[in-house]
Amino acid sequence: MQKTKTYVSDTVSRLKPSGIRRFFDLAASMEGVISLGVGEPDFITPWSVREACILSLEQGYTSYTANAGLWELRKEISDYLARRFHVLYDPADEIIVTVGASQALDVSLRAIVNPGDEVIVVEPSFVSYAPLVSLAGGVPIPIQTSGKHQFKLQPEQIEQVVTPKTKALIICSPNNPTGAVLNAEELMQIAHIVEKHDLLVISDEIYAELCYDEQYTSFPAIDRMRERTILINGFSKGFAMTGWRLGFIAAPRDFATAMLKIHQYTMMCAPTMAQYAAIEALQNGAADVEQMKKSYRQRRNFFVQSLNEIGLSCHMPGGAFYAFPSIQSTGMTSEQFAERLLLEEKVAVVPGHVFGRSGEGYIRCSYASSLEQLQEAIRRMKRFLERL
């Protein structure tokens, strides 16, 4: 008998496929493309970390770990958070090791969202936030930050969208795709509004290690915010470990207990070999992280100044490894610009609108590429702009 129904759920049917996908397919089919579209480090994971993983495999550590992750790793994460960000979490029941920050986000949202709850998403944003809110049964409520404010969330914008159904706010600093960093004072202003409306904050701090110009402030380090924050971080960006799929959640006991229920039934535990590697990363990786950070900062300085010189106005992003220049002077949409740049000069960038409405008029360029590639990309973009 023929299938007669649509078997795919309504929630999933309504999800839009990621706008990045189309570009990926196009760029992947071409030769000689310089890709500034990659949202991950160009460094290979430091050798000492890879070596620690190999050793764990040789020793036969291939079974499941505790649901929340290896005790030794949780202790290291707890120490790391205290040492680097001055936030305290009990490794016994406030830290969960996850399959990337991605799973951490999913688990967090599912743990807190009731059907119809609203979750504020600050756009332009990482492409997964809104779909994850929807999948958890919630309603994503976008806020549009603006180039005028270097894409920093203005606290009053929260007030404009808060309703009695608002449950939580997702913030991400340093931000993907804009590179914007919120400093302590700006976070305090946000904290004030969060408290006033009794909201929860999911703070995605995956780029915290890559903050170039000022001391990084972790959201739960702000007065009274620890109790209403789910902190998400991981190893992908700072430690150059994207393929290992390892992240973590740190949250007050009641949240962590709820999240662990989901994690234990859906994931059991994060990959064991990656967990052993992560212990090495936290114990001995600081110098490698510092070295990589320095290299990103130099490339950022070069790339952003060069963009401005060729006529694409771009603020200096405080963190992550993205430049988010305006292409409004060309009169094109982000999509037209990105498509023509790819077809005519073989430089792949991501059109800003895929990260939210306020990303229109901008493109995301990752400067996590070799200096030679960045120099060549600038030459090609210059030629492209001169031809317009």
Added chain:
Amino acid sequence: MKLTEKEIEIVELLEKHARLPIDTMAKMVSLSVSEVEDIIKKLEEAKVIVQYATIVDWRKVDGHEGVTAMIDVKVTPKRGVGFDEVAERIYRFPEVKSVYLMSGAYDLSVVIEGRSMSEIAHFVSEKLSTLDSVISTTTHFILKKYKHDGTVFEQGDQDRRIVVAP
């Protein structure tokens, strides 16, 4: 000599890539081109930057494959000048590429390059062993260079990342 953070950054960049264009470097460290030029000039004059050399893979050049050996040399130090005098006598030979004073089982580590093994054997027996203060030598020929001064020779450094990712 105490260097500022930016000066150290410039030295580190040049150490990795001596031909990095000045204007690129200036952007990377957020200084002007003339400021970077001044810093480099100062560091050259102070001999912090000693030389700009090139790492060459001579194996790829027909007829220039050559041979490199590391020689452990035991010597008797001399009153007053210690090891310096004999080290100097050794490093003055142009075929000697480096000389280090070592802790441990021997005193000087000498790296020498020649066209053939017999050329190096000749140098060791005729020039090195015959020096008054040299007690003994142990010669190790290098069979393959994997990494030299921080540079890996055959690097499979293609970018394995997917072209566009979130």
